[in-house]
Amino acid sequence: MKFKPILIVVIVVLGTQFGRPVGDPKMEPGLYFKIPVIQQANYFPKILLEWDGDPGKIPTLDKTFIWVDTFARWKIVDPLAFFQTVNNEVGAQARLDDIINSAVRNFVTSYPLIETVRKTNRELDTFEVGVDEVREKSRLGIVTTGREKIARGIKDQAQPKMEKFGIELVDVKIKRINYVEEVQKTVYGRMIAERKQIAEKFRSEGQGEARKIEGDRERDLKQITSEAYKTAQEIKGKADAEATQIYAQAFGKDPDFYSFLQTLDIYKETMDKESSLILSTDSEFLKYFKGYKGEQ
Structure with missing residues (x-):
């Protein structure tokens, strides 16, 4: 079924005769008459x-x-x-x-x-x-x-x-x-200035927060480093104590051999190609070289 659009125009009609109004305006729908040529209908919208x-x-x-x-x-x-x-x-x-x-x-x-x-x-x-x-x-x-x-x-x-x-x-x-x-120029200038003021405030707050975060990070880093150094020193101290104990035990079992090893370590630290030492043959430092000349 097809529907056709219906155009409804609500109007008021005023009759005139030779340009002068005749009768009352017709406000309601109905059948009205006019004299052709002499009278004219003038239409006005009610909308x-x-x-x-x-x-x-x-x-x-x-x-x-x-x-x-x-x-x-x-x-x-x-x-x-x-x-x-x-x-x-x-x-x-x-x-x-x-x-x-x-x-x-x-x-x-x-x-x-x-x-x-x-x-x-x-x-x-x-x-x-x-x-x-x-x-x-x-x-x-x-x-x-x-x-x-x-x-x-x-x-x-x-x-x-x-x-x-x-x-x-x-x-x-x-x-x-x-x-x-x-x-407009004045208003826009004021708006730009206010926006800049707001942006500067946010920027300042952001920089302050960044400095706070950086400070917290540095503090935490120092605390972690300090704790790590403390732990390392404790481990090193324990290791030195154990090494000293081992040395002491070794010295107790064979003092001569322990003295020999210690002297060899001293030789290694003091004697190299760039160093020259002038010592007496009677020096205690060279005691392990005595009696070994020519021997393998």
């Missing part, structure tokens, strides 16, 4: 219509120039008044331009920048503000009205002026706010 304003350069209360872009939704509630005053949607858009833009300018110039930009006093998170000093600065501007209330104020100020045109202003919103080029 919500759109107004999209052009961005305007406006100074705030604290003398900061910004671009403000707004949009609105409106509808025709009195077709007769609408036809007699603005005639059609093009004329209505021109009236909306004048009235809404004037209200926007009045409200934006009456509040500081922070009221127009922000709608709550939500505290910026650590990603947006990472330094205590910067966070403290962000708290200096307290939002008392906010962006949404300003938008409602614009609507409330503009609506009474629209009634004589048979128009109801349903809603007004601030679509976009942007700094002018001169202010």
Whole structure:
């Protein structure tokens, strides 16, 4: 089974004769008649219509120039008044331009920048503000009205002026706010400086943590080295003690042989090709060379 799309157009019809309204506007569906050629049917939509304003350069209360872009939704509630005053949607858009833009300018110039930009006093998170000093600065501007209330104020100020045109202003919103080029440079410079301040803080904290880790490592290394040296000295001491004990035992069993081995060690340490010794033949040092001449 195939479905065909159905276009439903909700309209209001106002009859005119030679350009002048005839009868009441036809607000409800039904069968109506007009005199051909003499009378004409004028159609007006009952749906919500759109107004999209052009961005305007406006100074705030604290003398900061910004671009403000707004949009609105409106509808025709009195077709007769609408036809007699603005005639059609093009004329209505021109009236909306004048009235809404004037209200926007009045409200934006009456509040500081922070009221127009922000709608709550939500505290910026650590990603947006990472330094205590910067966070403290962000708290200096307290939002008392906010962006949404300003938008409602614009609507409330503009609506009474629209009634004589048979128009109801349903809603007004601030679509976009942007700094002018001169202010952008200042704001971006301040943002860069704050980011650098935050980065420097993190860098300083990182360097401090690195030095702490390095200090802990050096301390642990010295402790391990000290303990290893202590253990090595204990092992060496035990080995020397055992060697001394072995030497003593050997000396006790054969003192002459022990003396002979000790003397040979001394010969090895003192006599080489580069050394010259002048000793008496009666020296105790050469006693083991006596009586061995010519013998193998």
